[in-house]
Amino acid sequence: MTETPEAKEQSASLERTVARSREIDAELARNPSAFRMLTGDRPTGDLHIGHFFGSLLNRVRLQDLGVQTVIVIADYQVITDRDGVGPIKDRVYSLVADYLAAGIDPAKTVIFTHSAVPALNQLMLPFLSVVTDAELRRNPTVKAELEATDGRPMSGLLLTYPVHQAADILFCKANLVPVGKDQVPHIEMCRVIARRFDERYGRADSAQPVFPAADALLSEAQMILGTDGTKMSKTKGNVIELKMTADETAKVLKKAVTDSDRHITFDPVNRPEVSNLLTIAGLCLDRQPAEIAAEIGDQGAGALKKIVTEALNDRLSTHRERRAGFVEDPGYLQTVLADGNARANQIADQTLEEVRAAMRMAY
Numbered sequence: 088m089t090e091t092p093e094a095k096e097q098s099a100s101l102e103r104t105v106a107r108s109r110e111i112d113a114e115l116a117r118n119p120s121a122f123r124m125l126t127g128d129r130p131t132g133d134l135h136i137g138h139f140f141g142s143l144l145n146r147v148r149l150q151d152l153g154v155q156t157v158i159v160i161a162d163y164q165v166i167t168d169r170d171g172v173g174p175i176k177d178r179v180y181s182l183v184a185d186y187l188a189a190g191i192d193p194a195k196t197v198i199f200t201h202s203a204v205p206a207l208n209q210l211m212l213p214f215l216s217v218v219t220d221a222e223l224r225r226n227p228t229v230k231a232e233l234e235a236t237d238g239r240p241m242s243g244l245l246l247t248y249p250v251h252q253a254a255d256i257l258f259c260k261a262n263l264v265p266v267g268k269d270q271v272p273h274i275e276m277c278r279v280i281a282r283r284f285d286e287r288y289g290r291a292d293s294a295q296p297v298f299p300a301a302d303a304l305l306s307e308a309q310m311i312l313g314t315d316g317t318k319m320s321k322t323k324g325n326v327i328e329l330k331m332t333a334d335e336t337a338k339v340l341k342k343a344v345t346d347s348d349r350h351i352t353f354d355p356v357n358r359p360e361v362s363n364l365l366t367i368a369g370l371c372l373d374r375q376p377a378e379i380a381a382e383i384g385d386q387g388a389g390a391l392k393k394i395v396t397e398a399l400n401d402r403l404s405t406h407r408e409r410r411a412g413f414v415e416d417p418g419y420l421q422t423v424l425a426d427g428n429a430r431a432n433q434i435a436d437q438t439l440e441e442v443r444a445a446m447r448m449a450y
């Protein structure tokens with residue numbers, strides 16, 4: 088297979104990011120307070136176990152390590168590829184409940200919705216001035232997201248959302264962005280914007296550029312698939328959401344796809360469904376999936392499902408209890424978000440002031 092220059096550049100960029108991620112991991116342990124981390128979620132649905140093991144736990148780990156932590160609920164990003172916002176308010180509070188249940192501490196971490204922060208959104212204008220239409224059209228993540236909409240025309244917001252995402256990151260001068268592989272092109276764009284802003288508009292009186300170069304931090308965690316061994320998707324009914332009860336979880340796992348070989352082995356390439364269940368059990372029990380497979384041996388898929396159901400329900404029980412407590416107290420969730428939004432506004436106002444000064448627009 089011949090690779091296009093674009094595909095080549097994309098895999099080279101990913102390689103650089105992986106190498107840099109490792110370096111950062113080492114630096115994080117030495118000097119956590121040198122980092123400000125920003126990451127976030129689109130409120131398009133409820134969080135599932137992929138989010139829990141793939142990102143929530145890592146956010147909590149970094150927060151507790153002493154990294155300054157900011158979480159954006161990217162509500163404007165919901166309308167990049169669909170016509171309406173859906174039950175957005177419920178989804179936003181559901182995210183806040185999951186963050187808190189997972190151990191995000193609102194005294195340490197700013198949780199905010201970007202629609203509530205005018206100065207962040209205003210950064211979009213100078214940022215748009217430093218990128219070209221061709222660069223935006225080349226963005227592989229935007230292309231993939233457009234393709235996933237089944238023939239919808241590209242909206243102006245979909246085309247430019249990587250620039251808006253750069254505003255999410257740069258409004259608070261974050262230098263660390265934990266994301267999945269698919270988001271790496273956006274972090275590159277964010278670095279380009281920070282650099283070009285400095286080249287084109289300069290600085291006010293400071294020796295430092297207004298914006299830092301942000302690094303992506305890639306998760307080393309093995310990707311979790313849906314219970315049928317394909318990508319998780321709500322419409323396929325293959326997802327285990329954090330808000331599900333233990334019984335609902337058991338039901339989804341009972342229907343999980345396995346294969347006809349009774350002897351259980353960990354073989355992600357040839358046995359993706361069985362291996363995915365072993366991966367989930369491994370994450371819950373903090374054990375190697377292959378070791379769990381060896382213990383199950385010839386007892387078959389029934390035994391595997393029993394183990395993974397128990398392990399998962401056990402692992403999520405504290406999260407679910409705490410989550411239920413928060414959901415019963417919507418007033419508290421509102422206060423957390425209102426506080427987070429107020430703090431995000433303070434930070435964004437300060438940054439916009441610096442931007443105005445750098446652009447000689449402070450009148």
Ligand code: TRP
Nearest residue numbers: 125126127128129159161252255
């Ligand atoms: N686009 C991200 C996603 O779909 C969510 C997101 C919005 C984000 N703004 C961000 C992630 C800023 C990291 C930094 O997962």
